[in-house]
Amino acid sequence: MKIKTGGNGVVEPWDVTYLQNLAEQSEQLKQADEGGWKGNVGEALERLQEWTHDFLGMKLEESQWETGEGWVGGASKYSLKESDGSLVGVIYFDLGSRQDKYNHSAHFTIQGGCEEWSSDYTSVTGRSVPRVCVVMNLEGTLTVGSLETLFHEYGHALHSVMSKTRYQHLSGTRGPVDFVEVVSHVVEKYAGRGEGRWNGIERYNQCMYAEFDRRIFGSETEGIGGIEVFRGLNEEFGVPYMEGTHWFTSFGHLSSYGGVYYSYLWAQEVAREIHEDLKGEGREGRAEKFRRLVEPGGSVEPMKIVENVLGREWGGVESAGE
Numbered sequence: 076m077k078i079k080t081g082g083n084g085v086v087e088p089w090d091v092t093y094l095q096n097l098a099e100q101s102e103q104l105k106q107a108d109e110g111g112w113k114g115n116v117g118e119a120l121e122r123l124q125e126w127t128h129d130f131l132g133m134k135l136e137e138s139q140w141e142t143g144e145g146w147v148g149g150a151s152k153y154s155l156k157e158s159d160g161s162l163v164g165v166i167y168f169d170l171g172s173r174q175d176k177y178n179h180s181a182h183f184t185i186q187g188g189c190e191e192w193s194s195d196y197t198s199v200t201g202r203s204v205p206r207v208c209v210v211m212n213l214e215g216t217l218t219v220g221s222l223e224t225l226f227h228e229y230g231h232a233l234h235s236v237m238s239k240t241r242y243q244h245l246s247g248t249r250g251p252v253d254f255v256e257v258v259s260h261v262v263e264k265y266a267g268r269g270e271g272r273w274n275g276i277e278r279y280n281q282c283m284y285a286e287f288d289r290r291i292f293g294s295e296t297e298g299i300g301g302i303e304v305f306r307g308l309n310e311e312f313g314v315p316y317m318e319g320t321h322w323f324t325s326f327g328h329l330s331s332y333g334g335v336y337y338s339y340l341w342a343q344e345v346a347r348e349i350h351e352d353l354k355g356e357g358r359e360g361r362a363e364k365f366r367r368l369v370e371p372g373g374s375v376e377p378m379k380i381v382e383n384v385l386g387r388e389w390g391g392v393e394s395a396g397e
């Protein structure tokens with residue numbers, strides 16, 4: 076692979092991600108030219124609708140805004156429905172880019188689902204309708220990489236709206252962080268991107284970041300500065316460290332995932348195993364297992380959920396590569 080960068084020909088640590096992105100983009104554009112997926116936002120949403128029907132036997136239908144609902148032109152509202160037409164939840168998609176908009180891809184819970192009770196709290200009268208929003212910054216012609224991110228965020232959205240917990244604070248993604256990324260990683264596998272060519276590099280980096288996160292929040296590094304911890308870790312992992320830099324200060328996940336960044340890797344491995352398992356099922360079996368995965372939200376211990384989906388004990392990461 077040759078890419079003209081205009082640099083001095085030496086690949087420095089900070090060049091790696093940049094070069095990967097360049098190569099990834101050119102590869103995806105090449106694949107799109109050769110008939111791989113490309114499309115606009117509307118076509119990406121159609122892919123979600125088709126997948127929802129084929130995979131879950133459910134309907135994702137565009138819906139009308141109600142008076143006072145909505146926050147910006149261009150956002151759209153969809154209803155997730157059972158095959159009999161009953162409403163499961165509402166998903167808003169705010170996918171375009173605009174000035175001063177939140178600039179990451181994310182899923183936000185507006186209202187979690189829960190049981191609704193009579194005014195004297197003696198009986199359950201129904202369920203509240205969960206509402207979530209998927210936010211991205213998409214423009215022009217999209218490649219399968221963006222489609223994969225949309226599927227990922229849609230996975231979070233499904234986790235939230237299909238959850239059937241008693242309390243809203245245990246619904247969907249409001250569970251242990253270890254489990255939050257599992258469903259989204261299962262769903263993103265259906266975007267059709269295939270295995271990335273950087274898996275090895277990415278995994279290696281993720282292991283290093285996870286270990287840095289663990290050490291920074293652990294007692295063994297008490298009184299030791301971040302730079303020292305990071306420098307030592309780079310040496311252990313054989314990754315060049317540039318003196319005078321402190322990359323980790325811009326690593327936002329250190330605060331949002333504080334001490335549990337490893338869960339991202341963990342979730343990928345669990346998702347891989349679940350995805351493999353689902354391949355052996357027909358539509359009904361797949362949909363049934365997917366419900367087992369999302370319905371308990373944070374109300375059941377994560378490993379129990381995984382084992383309930385797989386129908387067997389979790390073998391763990393050590394056996395996952397066999």
Ligand SMILES: [Zn+2]
Nearest residue numbers: 227231256259
């Ligand atoms: Zn995610």
